[in-house]
Amino acid sequence: MKFENQPSYSLGQRGPNKDTLAGESGNVRLVSQSTLGEINRGRVLQALYDNGPKSRAELARLAGVNRTTITGIVQPMIEEGLLVEGDAVPSDFKGGKPARPIYFNPEAPMLGAVLLLPGRIQTCLVTLSGDIKALTKAQFDPHGDRGAFLAIIKDTLSATLSQAHQAPFGIGIASGGMIDSDNGVILAVNLAPVLTGLHLVDILQAHFSLPVVIDHHPRALLVGDRWFGPGRGQQNFAAIYTGEVLGGAFYIDGRVYRGLAGSGGELGHTVVQIDGELCNCGKHGCWETVAALPWLRREAARLGFANPESVTCARLVKEAAEGAEAANGLLDRYTRNVAFGILNLQQTLSLNSYVLHGDIAGGGADAAERVRQHVERLVKKRPNQEISITLNGIGEGHTALRGAAGLVLSSHLKLVI
């Protein structure tokens, strides 16, 4: 890993175009000395996220710079309380001096996080090493009054933030629906019209006097995977979420892919069935129409399952393991329908690594293995190409909250995502 002079990009900014240096209208900006300092800080913090606690000597080796340079970057972060030195541990090298590993200070300011889904709000504080504190939950009427919703989200966040020992670095929001992450606006939420058109970032920023960022819920899952989960240290992977809706997000060549104003990655609305069933979005044949909970429950009802409205992937896995043929068959079709979307992604982007979230992840290793086998059968692979399908084991809600916090890490601490 090299920590050299490379521009970092905040939410929504475009990636580098190496062939031009085009000034205001172009894609590349030169960086000032102070910006360079922030970037170097970000790179060191990122190395700690990717590798765990490391001594100055190890960080210098990872960065390909000398120890004096690393000390110049790390020491101010220790003095301001962001990082802390652990107890000395014996060196790996024969005759080497004991080294003191450096990692995040548990007393450092935390990150505020909000998960906003139709009818449900969760807020919490997240430590720099990813621990969740002061979790607070509330419900709201997705078809209700805008003022009532704002009162609920402000109260819920206040209850969480009041438990912080010092002001958090900022608040990150993971929201369902169509999000303009550049302008902090929730453009539309099919299942919660009360949120449609809401300038939530401006409102919360003014109310709490803290920096606020927002992104699409599946993209927050991806960020949670990247900083704190199975995406740690990876350069290419996608997160796939199934629930009442289907969503996903991409990490490509070491960057979160957002598309224009965060509009990229509407995976649920890629078409898998031309002229197929009507989707919530008003179009036909979207992936979401055959690989999310509403489809699963409709099929369960059609096949005569008891309590079809409570069918989940976890329930199908359990019943299939007990020998229920119908559950086994429906589970096979569900995992195959999920695999079809992954197949299209694999053929387009060749990411080779997919992390499952939500209902499909609730089916555990059994569901993941079925998805993997379907992808293996469907995809046109190159020789020796391995495709991994993994689960984020800590649960979708916590991953999204950690990911929401991760959005603040990248915007405030200049970590590169």
Ligand SMILES: [Zn+2]
């Ligand atoms: Zn759709």
